[in-house]
Amino acid sequence: MEPSHHDRRPGDRRFRIWVHGRLDDDFCRGLSDIEQETIPAGTLLSGALFDQSQLHGTLDLLRSLGIEVVRFEVDPAAQHGNDKETSR
Amino acid sequence: MTEAGEAGNKVSAPLLTVKLVQPGSAPDLLLRPELVERLVSGAPRVYLISAPAGWGKTSLLSAWLSGRNGQRTAFLRLEEGDDDGPLFWLYVIAALRRILPGLVEDADDALRNPGVDPMREVVPSLLNELAEAETPLLLVLDDYHVISDPAIHSSVGYLIDHLPPGVQLAIATRADPRLSLGRLRASGDLVELRAHDLAFSATEARELLRSRFDVDLDDAEVELLSRRTEGWPAAVHLAGLSLRDAEDVAEFVGRFAGDDRNIADFLIGEALGRVSEADREFLLRTSVLDQMTGPLCEEVAGVRDGAAILDRMDRSGLFLIPLDNQCRWYRYHHLFGDWLRHELRKTDPAMIPTLHLTASRWYAETGSLEPAVDHAVNAGDHLLTAQLIDRYLRDWTNVNWSLVWRWFRVLPDDAISAYPMTAVARFNVALSLGDFASSSQWLEAAEAALDAVPAALVPTLETTLAFHRAFGALVAGGDVDDARTALSAIADQERSRDSIIFAQASAAAGMAAFWATGPLDAIPLLHEGALARKRRSVRDGGTTALLALAYAEVGDWEAAQETATDALALPGLSEWVGYPDRMFAHYALGKILLAGGARDEAASSISTGLGMAREWVEPIFVAYGCLALAECRTDYAEKRALVREARSLIDGPGGRGRIIDLVAAAERKLALRRPHQETAGTVHVDPLTDRELEVVRLLRSDLSLREIANELYVSHNTIKSYTKSIYRKLGVTSRSAALDAADDLDLG
Numbered sequence: 001m002e003p004s005h006h007d008r009r010p011g012d013r014r015f016r017i018w019v020h021g022r023l024d025d026d027f028c029r030g031l032s033d034i035e036q037e038t039i040p041a042g043t044l045l046s047g048a049l050f051d052q053s054q055l056h057g058t059l060d061l062l063r064s065l066g067i068e069v070v071r072f073e074v075d076p077a078a079q080h081g082n083d084k085e086t087s088r
Numbered sequence: 089m090t091e092a093g094e095a096g097n098k099v100s101a102p103l104l105t106v107k108l109v110q111p112g113s114a115p116d117l118l119l120r121p122e123l124v125e126r127l128v129s130g131a132p133r134v135y136l137i138s139a140p141a142g143w144g145k146t147s148l149l150s151a152w153l154s155g156r157n158g159q160r161t162a163f164l165r166l167e168e169g170d171d172d173g174p175l176f177w178l179y180v181i182a183a184l185r186r187i188l189p190g191l192v193e194d195a196d197d198a199l200r201n202p203g204v205d206p207m208r209e210v211v212p213s214l215l216n217e218l219a220e221a222e223t224p225l226l227l228v229l230d231d232y233h234v235i236s237d238p239a240i241h242s243s244v245g246y247l248i249d250h251l252p253p254g255v256q257l258a259i260a261t262r263a264d265p266r267l268s269l270g271r272l273r274a275s276g277d278l279v280e281l282r283a284h285d286l287a288f289s290a291t292e293a294r295e296l297l298r299s300r301f302d303v304d305l306d307d308a309e310v311e312l313l314s315r316r317t318e319g320w321p322a323a324v325h326l327a328g329l330s331l332r333d334a335e336d337v338a339e340f341v342g343r344f345a346g347d348d349r350n351i352a353d354f355l356i357g358e359a360l361g362r363v364s365e366a367d368r369e370f371l372l373r374t375s376v377l378d379q380m381t382g383p384l385c386e387e388v389a390g391v392r393d394g395a396a397i398l399d400r401m402d403r404s405g406l407f408l409i410p411l412d413n414q415c416r417w418y419r420y421h422h423l424f425g426d427w428l429r430h431e432l433r434k435t436d437p438a439m440i441p442t443l444h445l446t447a448s449r450w451y452a453e454t455g456s457l458e459p460a461v462d463h464a465v466n467a468g469d470h471l472l473t474a475q476l477i478d479r480y481l482r483d484w485t486n487v488n489w490s491l492v493w494r495w496f497r498v499l500p501d502d503a504i505s506a507y508p509m510t511a512v513a514r515f516n517v518a519l520s521l522g523d524f525a526s527s528s529q530w531l532e533a534a535e536a537a538l539d540a541v542p543a544a545l546v547p548t549l550e551t552t553l554a555f556h557r558a559f560g561a562l563v564a565g566g567d568v569d570d571a572r573t574a575l576s577a578i579a580d581q582e583r584s585r586d587s588i589i590f591a592q593a594s595a596a597a598g599m600a601a602f603w604a605t606g607p608l609d610a611i612p613l614l615h616e617g618a619l620a621r622k623r624r625s626v627r628d629g630g631t632t633a634l635l636a637l638a639y640a641e642v643g644d645w646e647a648a649q650e651t652a653t654d655a656l657a658l659p660g661l662s663e664w665v666g667y668p669d670r671m672f673a674h675y676a677l678g679k680i681l682l683a684g685g686a687r688d689e690a691a692s693s694i695s696t697g698l699g700m701a702r703e704w705v706e707p708i709f710v711a712y713g714c715l716a717l718a719e720c721r722t723d724y725a726e727k728r729a730l731v732r733e734a735r736s737l738i739d740g741p742g743g744r745g746r747i748i749d750l751v752a753a754a755e756r757k758l759a760l761r762r763p764h765q766e767t768a769g770t771v772h773v774d775p776l777t778d779r780e781l782e783v784v785r786l787l788r789s790d791l792s793l794r795e796i797a798n799e800l801y802v803s804h805n806t807i808k809s810y811t812k813s814i815y816r817k818l819g820v821t822s823r824s825a826a827l828d829a830a831d832d833l834d835l836g
Contacts, residue, residue, distance in 0.1 A: 024357060030433035034365040041348060063262065064426040066322065067140050069198025 013049040013075040017058065018042055019070040034058065042070060049074055106379060106411045108183050110163045111230075112152040115217040120144075120151060120292070123281065126788045127152045130279040133251050134272055135258035136265075139283040142322025142423040145260040146230060146409070148286065153228070158226040167378060168234045169462065172492040174199040176240050177206040180227070181214065191217055200488045207243045215250050224254035231422075232261040241266045248272070278613050287319030296321075300405065301328035305341070321421050326355035330406055333362050356427045359406070370397060371406075372435070373621045375428035375464070379411060380418045387450045388443055410646075441467040452476060461495055468560040470503035491516055505533035508540065508549060515556055528564070531556055531827075548589075549662050554578055554796040556735065559596050563704060563706075568745035571594050572600035576613070591620035595631040603708060603745040607638035614638060628658050636676035645680055668700035675716055682720055690722040707742025710734075715754050724761060730778035731758050756781065783810045785825055 025044045026035045034047040047056060055074065062069055111829035127135060127148075139143045164184040170176050178199045185191050191214070198209040201332060235241065245267050245835050248257060259265060272278040287298065294310045299305040307312065317323035327344065334340040347354060360368060373389040374380055382395030391449040392399060398418055402408040407424035411417040420428065432440065444467035451460035457480040464473040477495055483486055492513060496504065514532035534553055538546070557576050562571035575597035580588035595617025602610035614635040621628055633655035637649035658680050674697030698713035711734040718730035734751045735742070743751075756778050776784065779800075786796045797807040818829040 019350065021353065022348050023350050023353050027433060029434075030430070030437055042349070047396065061430075064141060064422065065142060065430060066320075066423050067350055 013077070014042060014046055014074065015049045015055055015058075015074045016046045016072045017072040018044055019061070019062060020070055025066075031058075031061075096558065106417050107165045107167070107179065108163060108186060109412050110153050110161065110228075111146050112164075120148060121389060123148055123285065124152050124155060126281070126285075127279065127453070128155070131274070133250055133254075133256060133277045134269065134279075135260070136269065136278060137260040137282075138262070138264050138280070140262050140318060141285050141426070141623055142421070143283050143286045144321040145286070147321070148281070149228060149230060149258070155245065156226070158222060162187055162225060162227045163230070164228065164685065166232060166234050167229040169238050171235050171240070172494060172578060173206050173237060173239050173243070175488075176208055176235070176237075177214075177243070178488075181210070184218075184225075184227065188217070188221055188223060190310075195562060198743060200490060201808070206241075207246065211243050211246060215247065215252065218255055219252035220425075222252075222254070224256075226256045226258060228258040228260070230260045232259045233263045235265070238266070241698045272319055277598045283320075286321065288314070288317075288321055290314040290322050293319070293324045295318070297322055297328045297331065299746075300325070301332040301527060303337070304330045305337070307329075309338070309341045312341055317351060318343045320351070320422070323351050326352075326359055327406075330355065330362065332359045334407075343785055352423070352427070357425070360431065361456040363406075366391075367397075367401070368621055371428055371488070372432045374441070375420065375425055375432055376440060376463075378419060378446055380408075380420075381416050384447065384450050387543075388446050397504050425577075441469070443473070445469060450474065457490065464493065465498055470508060473499060474503040474507050474510050477513075478509045481509040481513050487513075489517070506537065508534050508537040512549075512556060513693075513772035515560070517579070528560065532558060551578060551582065551589055555596075558591070558730065562600050566740060567602040568600050572597060572604045573615055577598055580615075581598075586620065586623070589622070591617065594616075594620055597630065598631065599634060602634060602638055603747065606746055607641040609633065610638045613641070621706070628655075628669065630655075631673060632658060633670055633676070637672040637679070640676040640679040643683075645683060648676050649681055652680070668697075668704050671697045671704070671713075673697075673796070675701070675713060678716055678720070685719050687722070691717060694720060707737040707740070708745065708747045711737040711747050715750055718754060718758075724758075727758060731755055759770070776814065780810055780814050780817075783807065784814060784826070787811075787814075788827055 020042050022038050023036060027043075028034045034045055035070070037044045037046070041067070045058070048056075055072075059069060059072065100727055106210055108191075117494045128714070137148065153163070164183040166176075166179075170179060170313055180195065180197075181192055181195055183241045192210060193215070195210045199206060235244075241396065244265075248267065251257065259267075269278055273280070288797065290310050291439065293314050294305060298307060313324070313327060330340055330344075331337055333351055342352070360371070362369065370385070370391060372388045374385050377384065380394075380398060382393070382398060385394035385398060396414075398408060399415070402410065402415075402418065406420045407421040409421055411419055435827050436671065444463045448460045448463035448467060448469075451457070451463065451602065457476055459582065461473055463477045473495065476491065477499075481492070496514060496517065504510050511530050511534035515534060518530055531553070534556075538549065538553070549796055554574070558571050558574035558578065558702060560566075562575070575593050579590055579594040579597050582593060598610045598615075598617050599615030601613055614631055617629065618635060621631060632651060636651035636655050637650050638641055641646075652673045658669070666718065676688045678692075678694035679695065681687075681693060694713060696716060701709040701713050714730040714734040714737075718727045718734075721727050721730070731751070731754050734747075734754065738748055738751050760775060761783055782800065783796065786799060793807050794804050797804045800807070809824075811823075815826055816828050820826045820829050
């Protein structure tokens, strides 16, 4: 049986959001479970994906702070039988 | 519980007023004439200004609208809490009423009921009245991106499609709205401004810095600044703040231009860094407020003379936006406010609930309960939220039920149970939802909390509870006669006060009377109740429809027709709430049609009502409909099936009141009509009498003949002669054979 979306532990998949410009070092303090890494011309924010609402909420936050999103990405779902998958 | 309801705008000032005031134009605002020209010279149906925070949408609106002197503008600034259909339209109508007072008068009451559908109840009338008014006007919706409810998008789309000539809509938003604007774009009926259009040119940037901040940059510096900010107006403004206070302008420009830091992060950091520690504290603490005024800020930020601080900050350019014309209320520019909140979350998250609580307390003390509740919700204090809602509910006539229902959805049950009015209101909502299982839970909680209510309110509250108890029992399958007695008593008690409870109780008493004793008793009560409900702006709730049915049952066809038409014309409830107000009107129409000989149309009408009744699942309503439909059918088998369904519905716990007699009467009529059948033994069956049929029914049970005699209040001998007659007619000699024969012939 295909494991359902709800069976995944939060944290198996990650999301990454690239934004324009370097952010202050403690930008992510106060945001749950998001890390930042400075890269050329920007910042990479990444974290454990819980669900879509969390992802859109994060994008929305960046939008309200006037931070330009350049790219975002979510890890593809793990294949059935992959040992990263939680067992049922 | 006060009864001080007043006609007119019931959404609370001053906060409503503040949303409806056009953004003021600061004297040194960059007027951007070319952009304003584009807005002014077009005559599209819709204007769309779509750009992220800080691109100057609101400033542009301000410049544009201030130039429209004399021309009618209705302005509404949307906030997150407005993402609710009825509330959204309440505000839109309030904004339009500033131009056309008295617009859609009945809308307020309709929109304040939980679950109402503005598309059905209000928007069409609104469009009609706008068309009739023939007044050119512009409706402006600022911050439309807070709307995500698809029902609102749909209704706004409808509005756009049906805008009367001369009526225009302007939408300012951070994200492209979910509206079908493609067609408008193609036909030239849309004027659109986006970030690209709103960007400052280097010249405009220089002009802003000079006029607003008294900063003069040379060409190279302006070029650098312009390139770095990419014309983003908020960035230019923020840079101006820093440049004004900078000791070495060139140093700042160099640092700014050469940095790879995100400009928003950099510039706001700079702005906050240059402000005094005390002011920084002030900014961070007040960031939790949607709206600010001196006294409120004093409480929340712990300062003296909040008004003076706000004024100083406004003049120093720190992103305060005045909300009213007397400069008493302000808000932060969204971008700035969002960064302040972000900073607060970073540095002192534990303080946030405390700040909300302080704000809640201030609003409660100054009598503005709606924002008091919102802040209590944000503070996560459920008990306080429930307590404030309890207070809010004391003004029962002015309650916005849509809002209350929204608040309830974030509250846990135990918080709601803690306060009497809140529990009663929750009971009310449960009833409207048809959630009978949970409604008794809420009534008990309200009664339990009664001791906590101030003595002056106890009598009114007790009457409310008595009403709810009686009505709840009626609706949830209780004895209809008892309900009728209880509700009539409450109606009698409240009649002279003409209170809301009177309106509710008299109509409910009429309903109970209809199902207990019948239409003649019900008609005066229903009539009185319907009028009272109209007077007190209480939802009709099917009273008029039931009145129509009562008239039909007594054969007053004219009255029935008129009343049924009235009932169907009333604004109904949405599917969300589900109570089929109109069901009885369809039954009534069916009866009228049947009396006129239009059997098929009658059947169709009743079937419509029956469909509604089945969904609502109240057995007596369905049974009544089955019987009415049976009368329309000519085929015996069809009639029998319907009557049997009615029987099975009322034989369970669902059967109460006169429906039981109605079903029995229908069965008797049916038995008389049944086609004669030849049995194997060529026994020609004489029809059994009513009484004999009753006995047959009792013979199916385990009761002995003596017990059956007791049941029917006759002597044992009488029963014996009945059974003799039954056996003879059926051609049998034993009880079991009699029952078999009765089965074959579909009797009893």
